[in-house]
Structures are given as structure tokens and as C-alpha cells.
Amino acid sequence: xxxxxxxxxxxxxxxxxxxxxxxxxxxxxxxxxxxxxxxxxxxxxxxxxxxxxxxxxxxxxxxxxxxxxxxxxxxxxxxxxxxxxxxxxxxxxxxxxxxxxxxxxxxxxxxxxxxxxxxxxxxxxxxxxxxxxxxxxxxxxxxxxxxxxxxxxxxxxxxxxxxxxxxxxxxxxxxxxxxxxxxxxxxxxxxxxxxxxxxxxxxxxxxxxxxxxxxxxxxxxxxxxxxxxxxxxxxxxxxxxxxxxxxxxxxxxxxxxxxxxxxxxxxxxxxxxxxxxxxxxxxxxxxxxxxxxxxxxxxxxxxxxxxxxxxxxxxxxxxxxxxxxxxxxxxxxxxxxxxxxxxxxxxxxxxxxxxxxxxxxxxxxxxxxxxxxxxxxxxxxxxxxxxxxxxxxxxxxxxxx
Ligand SMILES: Cc1cc2nc3c(=O)[nH]c(=O)nc-3n(C[C@H](O)[C@H](O)[C@H](O)COP(=O)(O)OP(=O)(O)OC[C@H]3O[C@@H](n4cnc5c(N)ncnc54)[C@H](O)[C@@H]3O)c2cc1C
Numbered sequence: 001x002x003x004x005x006x007x008x009x010x011x012x013x014x015x016x017x018x019x020x021x022x023x024x025x026x027x028x029x030x031x032x033x034x035x036x037x038x039x040x041x042x043x044x045x046x047x048x049x050x051x052x053x054x055x056x057x058x059x060x061x062x063x064x065x066x067x068x069x070x071x072x073x074x075x076x077x078x079x080x081x082x083x084x085x086x087x088x089x090x091x092x093x094x095x096x097x098x099x100x101x102x103x104x105x106x107x108x109x110x111x112x113x114x115x116x117x118x119x120x121x122x123x124x125x126x127x128x129x130x131x132x133x134x135x136x137x138x139x140x141x142x143x144x145x146x147x148x149x150x151x152x153x154x155x156x157x158x159x160x161x162x163x164x165x166x167x168x169x170x171x172x173x174x175x176x177x178x179x180x181x182x183x184x185x186x187x188x189x190x191x192x193x194x195x196x197x198x199x200x201x202x203x204x205x206x207x208x209x210x211x212x213x214x215x216x217x218x219x220x221x222x223x224x225x226x227x228x229x230x231x232x233x234x235x236x237x238x239x240x241x242x243x244x245x246x247x248x249x250x251x252x253x254x255x256x257x258x259x260x261x262x263x264x265x266x267x268x269x270x271x272x273x274x275x276x277x278x279x280x281x282x283x284x285x286x287x288x289x290x291x292x293x294x295x296x297x298x299x300x301x302x303x304x305x306x307x308x309x310x311x312x313x314x315x316x317x318x319x320x321x322x323x324x325x326x327x328x329x330x331x332x333x334x335x336x337x338x339x340x341x342x343x344x345x346x347x348x349x350x351x352x353x354x355x356x357x358x359x360x361x362x363x364x365x366x367x368x369x370x371x372x373x374x375x376x377x378x379x380x381x382x383x384x385x386x387x388x389x390x391x392x393x394x395x396x397x398x399x400x401x
Contacts, residue, residue, distance in 0.1 A: 008037040011106040013087050015043035015071055017321045018304030019112030021328035027079040035339050039080045046084055047071055049135045052321050052385055057138040059182035068135050069392055090276040092300055108299045110331050115267035115305035124244030129263035132175055148259045153194030163257035165201045168249055170241040171265030172207030177224045180205040181359025184231035203233050206251050208240035223364045223373055269306040281308045290346040291334045303327035309349040322352045355381035
């Protein structure tokens with residue numbers, strides 16, 4: 001890692017939806033001679049993850065490898081230096097990124113580190129719960145659940161079998177609902193494979209608030225609840241998770257034996273952003289100005305889940321891949337405009353079309369406020385995700401060719 005300050009070095013942190021889009025746009029501009037800056041991408045994993053497919057990986061709907069693409073094959077190495085490292089802090093005063101491999105200077109920084117599960121102080125939660133935020137966790141959930149069903153098939157007592165064949169998902173937001181929808185289709189197949197009577201299979205989705213998808217429009221949550229209940233999901237609302245032990249969980253005072261708890265109860269931006277003195281709001285996300293710079297910071301931009309984007313009506317925009325892509329692209333445009341000595345374009349924060357899959361090709365969502373549901377919504381969601389996957393693999397094919 002270089003110790004000397006480069007005259008102009010743009011460092012992008014995170015190769016998720018926002019970071020990859022940003023660095024790819026900058027790399028293309030550099031190749032075309034529109035940008036004269038050294039480009040560095042810092043990412044802990046050696047791959048880009050298609051996170052919107054993780055619940056499908058976890059439930060064996062798609063092969064795991066489909067949901068990640070190696071970074072060195074996605075990013076032109078003649079334009080971008082890829083550093084595989086864990087970012088542990090940012091020092092805006094010194095203009096340095098702190099990583100597990102040392103400090104790295106920047107002249108302009110793009111923080112696109114996404115979000116991570118928020119872990120509230122629920123006894124036992126961190127010790128026993130699984131989560132679903134990264135690719136390897138999806139693979140782990142899949143392996144774990146399969147293993148529990150295999151054990152359930154061999155269990156000597158009904159009590160033991162029911163504990164092993166019960167999945168509890170805590171958190172009825174985006175991740176929890178999508179995961180419950182896929183499990184509803186997968187668990188009967190597992191039960192069949194391992195000779196577990198269907199009566200002993202139990203899928204619970206518990207949410208502390210009185211409705212699913214509390215951060216979304218009310219009708220979306222109602223629709224998700226109807227569909228999931230119809231698929232046999234035991235949806236419990238106003239039911240906080242209170243305690244987690246190895247053999248059971250306690251939900252709203254009720255002791256529920258289970259071998260699988262998946263925590264999907266909320267996200268937060270990396271906590272070191274706040275420690276670095278960046279202006280943070282709810283979920284530790286960073287307030288940004290009209291150009292997606294961290295408010296009050298001249299050379300530090302934030303995009304994706306780490307940023308707190310607010311629309312003209314004062315609503316916080318949800319943390320979604322679509323928002324992250326749009327912001328990553330916009331930050332690149334701002335950087336390019338600045339490099340060309342032009343006025344950067346302000347960012348227009350707005351609600352985008354969004355969809356939540358509910359398993360078996362079913363989904364719910366809206367396009368510019370118009371509700372779409374059922375198979376039609378599922379097809380649109382699938383189409384958008386395929387488009388994204390194809391766009392990435394097309395880039396690969398053109399490089400390989
Ligand atoms: C199971 C699941 C399903 C989802 N489904 C959908 C969906 O259908 N539609 C939708 O719009 N949104 C969906 N989302 C939300 C969506 O995935 C996020 O909003 C989106 O990934 C945000 O993009 P981002 O670029 O901000 O962050 P990410 O895509 O998470 O990228 C952040 C990157 O930063 C890297 N990173 C993080 N911390 C560090 C560190 N300390 N050091 C080095 N590297 C680091 C990560 O490895 C990652 O590559 C889903 C989320 C989950 C968990």
C-alpha cells in the first residue's frame with residue numbers, strides 16, 4: 001500500500017451496488033481520457049455479491065455461485081487498483097482510510113460500505129442467531145437448515161423433531177419477509193426428502209411492531225402478511241423477541257423450542273462512520289448534501305445503504321439496491337464534473353419502484369406509487385434482477401473475449 005499522498009487519488013470503499021457502479025463509471029471515464037486520477041477500490045471480499053438473491057441462495061432456489069462474481073474479472077485492472085482489505089475506520093482530517101492492512105491516503109473518498117445487521121441487546125441473540133447479509137451467511141443458512149431437517153428425520157421423539165423442524169425468523173422487514181416466502185416453498189421439499197411429517201414443520205415470522213414491513217407503505221405490509229399466511233407462515237405481529245438460548249427462544253413471553261433463529265431485525269451503517277465524526281442519523285446512516293457529500297465534508301461522498309437520502313417531502317428513502325445503484329452512478333457523475341471543472345449536478349432523491357418477493361415467483365411492490373402484486377410483480381422483480389446479472393456478465397464476456 002502506498003504511503004505517499006498521490007496528487008489525485010479517488011478511493012471507493014465497498015464493491016456492492018453503489019461502489020461497483022461508481023468505480024465502473026469512473027474506470028470507463030478514465031479509459032476514455034476523461035479522468036486523470038488514480039482509482040482504488042477497497043473491498044473485504046474478493047467478489048461482488050448479488051445480495052438481492054441471498055434469500056434464494058439460502059433456500060436453494062438458485063445455485064450459490066450465481067449470486068457472486070469475482071471482482072478481478074469485473075473491474076479493469078489497468079484502470080483500478082483493487083485492494084482486498086477490511087476497512088476499520090476513516091480519518092477525514094488526515095484524509096486517510098484505516099484498514100487492517102494499514103492506512104491509505106485519499107484525495108477524494110466514496111463511502112459505499114452498505115449496511116450490516118443491527119444487534120440490539122437481546123440476551124443470547126449474538127451467540128445463537130444466524131443472519132443473512134453476506135453471501136457466505138446465505139450458504140451457511142442453507143447448510144444449517146438442511147442439517148436440522150436431516151436430524152429431524154432421525155429424531156426419536158416428536159418434541160425433538162418439532163424443535164429441529166421449526167424455523168424462526170425474527171424481523172418482518174425486507175429480508176425477513178423475502179426469506180419467509182422462500183422457506184414456505186422449500187421446507188415442504190426438505191420434509192419430504194428427510195421423512196419429516198409436515199405437521200411437525202413450523203415456520204414463524206415474528207415482528208415486534210404491529211405490521212410487517214413497517215418502513216414501507218401500509219398496504220405493502222398487509223399484502224405481504226396475507227400472502228405469507230396463505231403459504232402457511234405463522235406470522236406473529238406485536239411479538240418481540242426477548243431472549244435466545246441454544247435450544248429455544250422467548251417471543252412475547254412464550255418459550256418456543258427451535259434449532260434455527262434467523263435475525264433479520266434491522267440494519268445499521270458501519271458504526272465507525274459515526275466515530276469518524278461524520279454526521280449520522282437513524283441507523284447510523286450518514287446525512288448527505290445535494291451532491292451526496294457527507295454534510296459538511298468537501299471531499300467525502302456517501303452512497304447506498306450507508307447514506308441517509310431524504311426526498312423533497314422529507315421522507316427517508318429506503319435502503320435498497322435500486323437506490324444504491326442510482327447514488328453510486330450519481331457520485332461518479334459529480335466526481336467527473338468536478339474533474340472537468342464543471343458544476344456538479346445536484347442529486348434528486350426520489351422514491352423508486354420497489355418489489356419484495358414472497359416466494360414461488362410471487363411478489364408485491366409498486367411502480368411510482370401504483371401497486372403491483374402477484375405473479376406480475378414477481379416477473380418484474382425477476383426481470384430487473386436478471387437485467388442486472390446480465391449487465392455484469394456481459395461486462396465479463398466482453399473482457400474475456
Ligand atoms: C437478503 C436480502 C435481500 C434483499 N433484497 C433486495 C431486493 O430484492 N431489492 C432491493 O432493492 N434491495 C434488496 N436488499 C437490500 C439491498 O441488498 C441493499 O440495499 C444494497 O445491497 C445496498 O447496496 P450498497 O452498495 O449500499 O451496499 P452493499 O451492496 O451491501 O455493498 C457494500 C459492500 O461493502 C463491503 N464492505 C462492507 N463493510 C466493509 C468493510 N468494513 N471493509 C471492506 N469492505 C466492506 C461489502 O463486502 C460489500 O461488498 C436486500 C438485502 C438483503 C440482505
